[in-house]
Amino acid sequence: MENKNTLRLPDVFAALGDPVRFALVERLLAEPEMAAGDLGAGFGISAPAISRHLAVLHRAGLVTRRADRQRRLYAIAPEAMRQVAAWTLSHREFLQGSVARLDALMAHEERDDD
Amino acid sequence: MENKNTLRLPDVFAALGDPVRFALVERLLAEPEMAAGDLGAGFGISAPAISRHLAVLHRAGLVTRRADRQRRLYAIAPEAMRQVAAWTLSHREFLQGSVARLDALMAHEERDDD
DNA sequence: TTCTTATTTTCCATTACTGTTAATTAACAC
DNA sequence: GTGTTAATTAACAGTAATGGAAAATAAGAA
DSSP: OOOOOTTOOOHHHHHHHHHHHHHHHHHHHHHEEEEEHHOOOTTSOOOHHHHHHHHHHTTTTTTTEETTTEEEEEEEEEHHHHHHHHHHTTTTGGTSSOHHHHHHHHHHHSSSSS | OOOOOSSSSHHHHHHTSSHHHHHHHHHEEEEEEEHHHHHHHHOOOOOHHHHHHHHHHHHSHHHHHEEETTTTEEEEEEEHHHHHHHHTTGGHHHGGGHHHHHHHHHHTTTSOOO
């Protein structure tokens, strides 16, 4: 039985804790795969800075990386998202309700970035 | 209609991103309410350090604080947990399945800290 | 008032993080 | 080979985070 628990949740949270990295993750959640260059566009920070942010996300296990010609394509690692979800839901007594209620909350939530 | 979206997710994640704070939150998820002193016991760091960590969690909206005699009692703020859950679940295409499947994952997950 | 307990704030040192520019690696086009 | 594009690594500066010791605040007991 393989171990899915290889990533440390605090590291994942720390990775998501930076606003730039959070935005990068949100981009990747919308588009299934993106090159580092495209991912970094529009942030007003240099390519090296983006590269290092992506490295942090990669080390935390949040994204995967693969080479396509000279580009590096990044994608969300579903395992990590699942682990975050699992952690949150494992304490759902504190959510004062069921997952169904969470669904409702999600439904009437407004989007910030469309 | 009051606004529940007062807390910024990156700040919440950043707060959870420190291993000490993450452990403090897990303690609070197990015990509904704890005094700062009890919360900090066993971490090998000073009371002032714990106090500051709790302040970070409080500023991020993750915990509430109330006074009981000379003690300060901390508790999880369910709103914050709900928002984290909502964010994660709002991207559930990446979870390659339904919430039901997440439930299954949760069920066969082993505990690290009992 | 003085003493004790619980917690926070102030001050200071050290470490870690983020960003920049410049240099480097890598893959492709010519 | 030279030149171009894409991305990372190196070197460095500025800022923020973390921790400790000591002082300060607050509540309660004697």
